[in-house]
Amino acid sequence: MSKKYLPLVATIAVFLALFLVGGSMYRNFLSTLVLGNILADNAFIIIAAIGATFVILSGGIDLSIGSMIGFVGVCMAVLDRMGWHPLATAAVMICFGILYGALQGFIIDYCDIQPFIVTLAGLFLLRGLCFMVTLDSVPIRHDFVDLYASAKIPLPGRGVLRSSAIVMLAALALAIFIAHFTRFGNNVYAIGGDKESARLMGVNVRRTTIGIYAIGGFYSALAGVVYALYTSSGYPLAGSTLELSAIAAVVLGGTLLTGGVGMVAGTLFGGMILGLISTLIIFHGSLNSAWIMISSGVLLFAFIVLHRFLVSSFDLRGTS
Amino acid sequence: MNATAIDKPRVEMRSIGKSFPGVRALSNVDFTLYPGEVHALLGENGAGKSTLIKILTGALNRDAGEIRLDGKAVNFNSTGEAQAHGISTVYQEVNLIPAMSVTKNLTLGPSRDALGVISWGKARKRAREKLSRLKLNIDTEQPVGSFSVAVQQLVAIAHALDDDTSVLVLDEPTASLDAQETATLFAIIRDLKARGMAIVFITHFLDQVYEISDRISVLRNGNLVGTHMASEISRQDLISEMIGRELGEVEATLAHKAESGPGKQKLVARDLGRKRTLKPFDLTLHAGEVVGLAGLLGSGRTEMTKLVFGAIRSDSGELHVDGQDMSGATPRRSLASGIAFCPEDRKAEGLVGDLSIRENIMLSMQAKRGWLRQLPRREQEKIAGEMIRALGIATPDAEKPVRQLSGGNQQKVVLARALASNPGILLLDEPTRGIDVGAHAEIITLIRKLCNEGMALLVASSELDEIVAASDRVAVLRDREKVGEIDGADINRDNIIRMIAGDDSGQH
Numbered sequence: 047m048s049k050k051y052l053p054l055v056a057t058i059a060v061f062l063a064l065f066l067v068g069g070s071m072y073r074n075f076l077s078t079l080v081l082g083n084i085l086a087d088n089a090f091i092i093i094a095a096i097g098a099t100f101v102i103l104s105g106g107i108d109l110s111i112g113s114m115i116g117f118v119g120v121c122m123a124v125l126d127r128m129g130w131h132p133l134a135t136a137a138v139m140i141c142f143g144i145l146y147g148a149l150q151g152f153i154i155d156y157c158d159i160q161p162f163i164v165t166l167a168g169l170f171l172l173r174g175l176c177f178m179v180t181l182d183s184v185p186i187r188h189d190f191v192d193l194y195a196s197a198k199i200p201l202p203g204r205g206v207l208r209s210s211a212i213v214m215l216a217a218l219a220l221a222i223f224i225a226h227f228t229r230f231g232n233n234v235y236a237i238g239g240d241k242e243s244a245r246l247m248g249v250n251v252r253r254t255t256i257g258i259y260a261i262g263g264f265y266s267a268l269a270g271v272v273y274a275l276y277t278s279s280g281y282p283l284a285g286s287t288l289e290l291s292a293i294a295a296v297v298l299g300g301t302l303l304t305g306g307v308g309m310v311a312g313t314l315f316g317g318m319i320l321g322l323i324s325t326l327i328i329f330h331g332s333l334n335s336a337w338i339m340i341s342s343g344v345l346l347f348a349f350i351v352l353h354r355f356l357v358s359s360f361d362l363r364g365t366s
Numbered sequence: 367m368n369a370t371a372i373d374k375p376r377v378e379m380r381s382i383g384k385s386f387p388g389v390r391a392l393s394n395v396d397f398t399l400y401p402g403e404v405h406a407l408l409g410e411n412g413a414g415k416s417t418l419i420k421i422l423t424g425a426l427n428r429d430a431g432e433i434r435l436d437g438k439a440v441n442f443n444s445t446g447e448a449q450a451h452g453i454s455t456v457y458q459e460v461n462l463i464p465a466m467s468v469t470k471n472l473t474l475g476p477s478r479d480a481l482g483v484i485s486w487g488k489a490r491k492r493a494r495e496k497l498s499r500l501k502l503n504i505d506t507e508q509p510v511g512s513f514s515v516a517v518q519q520l521v522a523i524a525h526a527l528d529d530d531t532s533v534l535v536l537d538e539p540t541a542s543l544d545a546q547e548t549a550t551l552f553a554i555i556r557d558l559k560a561r562g563m564a565i566v567f568i569t570h571f572l573d574q575v576y577e578i579s580d581r582i583s584v585l586r587n588g589n590l591v592g593t594h595m596a597s598e599i600s601r602q603d604l605i606s607e608m609i610g611r612e613l614g615e616v617e618a619t620l621a622h623k624a625e626s627g628p629g630k631q632k633l634v635a636r637d638l639g640r641k642r643t644l645k646p647f648d649l650t651l652h653a654g655e656v657v658g659l660a661g662l663l664g665s666g667r668t669e670m671t672k673l674v675f676g677a678i679r680s681d682s683g684e685l686h687v688d689g690q691d692m693s694g695a696t697p698r699r700s701l702a703s704g705i706a707f708c709p710e711d712r713k714a715e716g717l718v719g720d721l722s723i724r725e726n727i728m729l730s731m732q733a734k735r736g737w738l739r740q741l742p743r744r745e746q747e748k749i750a751g752e753m754i755r756a757l758g759i760a761t762p763d764a765e766k767p768v769r770q771l772s773g774g775n776q777q778k779v780v781l782a783r784a785l786a787s788n789p790g791i792l793l794l795d796e797p798t799r800g801i802d803v804g805a806h807a808e809i810i811t812l813i814r815k816l817c818n819e820g821m822a823l824l825v826a827s828s829e830l831d832e833i834v835a836a837s838d839r840v841a842v843l844r845d846r847e848k849v850g851e852i853d854g855a856d857i858n859r860d861n862i863i864r865m866i867a868g869d870d871s872g873q874h
Contacts, residue, residue, distance in 0.1 A: 050509070227483055227484055227486070228482060228483055228484060229473070229482045229484055232466075232470055232473055232474060232484065233474065235463070235465075235466055235470065236463045236466065236470075236471075236474050239463035239464065239465045239466055240461075240462075240463050240464070242461075243461040243462060243463055244463065244474065246445070246457065246461045247461060247462070247463075247471075247474045247475060247525060248445075248446060248449060248474070248475040248476035249474055249475070249476075250476065306463065306465045306466070307465050
């Protein structure tokens with residue numbers, strides 16, 4: 047088996063191990079019901095993390111994800127109050143997300159500024175806009191929300207695939223196609239591997255960078271739509287620090303923070319591992335939510351160490 | 367080669383000129399390239415090879431002259447445009463993405479449809495085709511970084527070669543290859559040549575130049591010295607064209623060479639060397655003596671000075687300074703025992719541009735005293751003032767940042783810093799690199815003066831006339847090996863060139 051699948055295999059192994067641990071501790075844990083719920087409850091994080099995967103694969107970072115989710119949410123809610131159909135708002139907000147991301151990408155490449163600082167500015171700007179739109183939690187009352195909440199595909203066993211999970215899986219399929227089967231995707235890996243070499247090999251770095259952050263914006267806006275429909279409300283503080291969970295999901299999924307190495311499919315399992323940890327702790331009942339973060343932190347740390355090990359063994363082969 | 371005389375040239379560069387702020391990189395250079403020829407481009411560092419190539423490949427814009435491709439005038443504003451016209455380059459450092467597979471690397475490139483769907487089956491087949499043209503049979507699904515540098519070099523060439531590539535520029539392609547790998551590369555070059563490709567080959571290995579090229583162009587200081595058929599120019603004439611320079615002022619100092627015999631031994635190196643850097647060599651420096659280091663670019667001049675100073679750690683032999691064992695000494699210990707070193711690249715290794723002249727001069731003295739015992743400010747000013755006067759550094763005062771000085775004056779500050787610690791032995795690597803002729807002569811006169819005061823000097827230089835003018839003894843290097851010494855009256859250009867070329871090839 048090719049070495050590049052090792053991180054992905056490790057991620058899936060950790061996911062399965064955690065799932066089995068849960069099964070050994072609690073009756074009814076090993077079921078499609080739990081699996082379906084994890085998929086639906088974490089769909090918005092995984093969607094945002096899919097977008098972040100492109101950004102991180104290119105060696106960049108996008109901190110504006112959480113604010114984008116919050117902003118999309120409040121706009122959905124306020125426009126709902128004004129009588130817009132949620133799908134129309136969603137379309138507008140996704141276009142906004144793409145343009146906002148593209149602009150960030152353009153500034154990063156044209157001005158040659160670190161993505162960290164550009165998207166940090168993007169984070170503040172969008173969060174500020176949330177408070178401009180509304181200071182309160184606004185419910186979304188359109189009938190479509192009920193339809194969205196009730197639509198489901200039955201899974202074998204007692205579980206169901208809810209709308210959020212369906213949207214997430216479709217988004218994942220699209221991302222896998224873009225990352226692994228298009229020239230654009232190939233260019234993303236090249237820029238993350240070595241930007242200067244990529245330039246000399248004829249890759250259009252500016253166009254690709256703009257595209258990468260546009261994809262990031264698309265996925266965070268989509269995550270915002272899913273989150274708003276899932277909670278059927280908009281709240282200006284929604285999604286705070288969610289960008290960090292998304293980055294954690296990407297790293298747990300086997301993508302290197304330095305860029306150039308990783309797979310989009312890994313992000314699905316990275317996000318599911320985060321969801322699994324919180325489910326396990328909620329099942330336990332006596333433990334408080336602090337343990338969710340503590341165990342996520344420990345796992346993240348262990349993963350980074352594992353990667354370091356895998357990558358250095360790879361580098362050694364390269365110099366021989 | 368008879369064919370090229372009939373063929374029309376593929377590339378004609380005429381009267382090319384290029385200036386950078388303060389430097390004239392190229393003036394009035396003509397360069398012609400025929401289909402089916404390998405054209406070697408030779409010259410020392412800074413001769414203008416890479417500038418000329420960058421103008422050809424669109425990475426730089428020219429100031430003057432014209433480029434014709436198949437008879438039509440062309441203007442390239444980017445490497446992409448040049449590539450679209452069939453001019454491809456393989457750069458010295460292999461430019462590939464190490465973590466990506468060979469197939470994926472070969473699929474990268476300028477394309478009209480960035481969102482185009484890739485069929486990996488087809489891409490793999492196409493990659494294998496490209497590699498098979500170079501007779502390379504490897505697993506294209508492995509990451510590029512897992513292959514040897516030689517294979518990576520071939521993959522880079524495969525990437526550069528498109529269906530419509532007609533001009534291939536290879537910049538030092540053999541620098542990191544061993545003999546076997548070089549032979550493989552040359553077989554490929556011959557094959558490409560037979561298919562009508564025009565190839566520019568930049569290297570500093572003369573053997574390889576004669577082995578593979580049809581014609582040779584030599585650049586020196588931004589001028590074209592000459593273009594020759596490889597079969598018609600001897601190795602000696604070629605070296606002479608590469609490193610010769612007439613320097614009237616310098617010749618005059620010849621007369622001032624020390625008449626008194628050499629003093630006592632200051633430094634003795636026995637079998638000093640390091641694997642893959644420099645073969646073990648013997649070297650002795652006497653008080654009041656200048657020893658020149660001559661050799662071509664890459665022959666090991668710089669490495670020898672660094673080995674003696676301890677900036678490169680030796681892995682064999684021993685070094686004695688004033689009778690003390692200094693084998694394996696660190697630069698810090700070398701400084702403490704009275705060895706001073708002026709490196710070749712004064713910006714990167716020698717001077718701190720934002721510090722003042724005084725502070726730069728104090729750096730090595732302070733190292734000798736230890737960081738806790740700072741020299742009193744008044745003393746510092748006195749020493750700096752003396753040095754500025756003694757070396758004739760053109761500056762209003764000692765507090766001017768070194769960055770603002772001219773190249774010649776910067777070099778004098780490097781010297782001043784070395785001298786301030788009052789060394790017994792001074793190692794100079796390219797002391798006159800990048801400075802004008804006037805300052806050049808001053809520095810050589812200064813070297814002689816220091817020597818007459820009893821200092822021992824080791825001077826590495828690519829300028830043969832400088833070596834001839836300044837040295838009492840010349841050590842000659844070839845291909846990372848010291849090949850001999852020339853003494854006293856025998857020191858002249860012809861003798862040195864003959865030794866650099868190697869006796870066996872004198873008839874070439």
